[in-house]
Amino acid sequence: MRQFIVIICLLFSGAVAAKCERTLKVGIGTEWPPYVMYADERAFGLDVEITEHVLKQAGLCFTFVNLPSSARGINELEKGEVDILPSASFNTERAKIAFFSEPYRRERMRLFSLSPDERARNLQELFAADYIFTANPGAYYGEELADILKIDWYKKRFFEVASVDRRMQMVALGRVNYLIEDEMSGLYFVHKLGYDKIKLHSYVVNDNAIHFMLSRKTFNEVQVRQINDALSMVLPTVIALQLKYIPNYHQLADKDQ
Numbered sequence: 606m607r608q609f610i611v612i613i614c615l616l617f618s619g620a621v622a623a624k625c626e627r628t629l630k631v632g633i634g635t636e637w638p639p640y641v642m643y644a645d646e647r648a649f650g651l652d653v654e655i656t657e658h659v660l661k662q663a664g665l666c667f668t669f670v671n672l673p674s675s676a677r678g679i680n681e682l683e684k685g686e687v688d689i690l691p692s693a694s695f696n697t698e699r700a701k702i703a704f705f706s707e708p709y710r711r712e713r714m715r716l717f718s719l720s721p722d723e724r725a726r727n728l729q730e731l732f733a734a735d736y737i738f739t740a741n742p743g744a745y746y747g748e749e750l751a752d753i754l755k756i757d758w759y760k761k762r763f764f765e766v767a768s769v770d771r772r773m774q775m776v777a778l779g780r781v782n783y784l785i786e787d788e789m790s791g792l793y794f795v796h797k798l799g800y801d802k803i804k805l806h807s808y809v810v811n812d813n814a815i816h817f818m819l820s821r822k823t824f825n826e827v828q829v830r831q832i833n834d835a836l837s838m839v840l841p842t843v844i845a846l847q848l849k850y851i852p853n854y855h856q857l858a859d860k861d862q
Contacts (some may be wrong), residue, residue, distance in 0.1 A: 625666035663835035708814035714805035736782035747811030
């Protein structure tokens with residue numbers, strides 16, 4: 606019985622070649638449905654598939670490398686041990702060590718609750734009403750939350766929990782009033798994993814663009830443009846992939862807007 610090892614093996618020029626000149630390392634983190642998931646150590650998920658489409662279109666050889674955290678990924682990228690990081694938000698410090706591609710999706714932080722208080726028009730008003738919150742440690746939720754957490758009384762009612770499944774359980778069991786969570790990840794859990802009593806508050810906590818970080822030790826400006834050109838070609842596929850993981854995603858996300 607013959608075995609075939611299928612390797613994505615295209616050169617920067619985009620032409621198919623018999624051998625890769627270089628196989629780039631793409632750093633991906635721990636499980637974060639629907640963006641990154643694992644089955645028998647094989648990575649899959651929305652950001653994994655988007656990355657595959659873009660890099661194949663750009664004509665690159667690549668392999669995925671599992672990393673324990675986002676912070677570790679940044680560190681490995683800076684050292685040159687990892688060449689590409691998907692799922693990245695832009696900031697000026699990161700731009701010192703990496704080029705940023707054009708955005709390939711949005712990251713919207715939303716409020717998930719059993720009983721959303723729609724009288725509150727923003728996050729400040731929800732904190733002022735003495736609600737209890739949970740969120741992912743180390744994630745960026747925007748300037749509004751950062752300013753709120755400078756106040757000790759508010760900070761005492763904000764609990765960071767690493768597991769998204771655990772965060773959802775805390776809401777479902779009524780141990781916290783609100784989960785601040787990435788919109789698509791939260792909706793995936795609500796509608797795929799049985800947390801259907803949890804609802805979205807209409808307020809959007811933060812909305813920012815998501816990019817690929819491309820190591821300055823690996824890429825030059827010409828190659829960055831090649832990534833961006835490939836990205837523009839596959840953007841329609843990104844929309845289709847979102848609907849693959851949550852078929853009615855846009856209706857669910859916008860119904861309370």
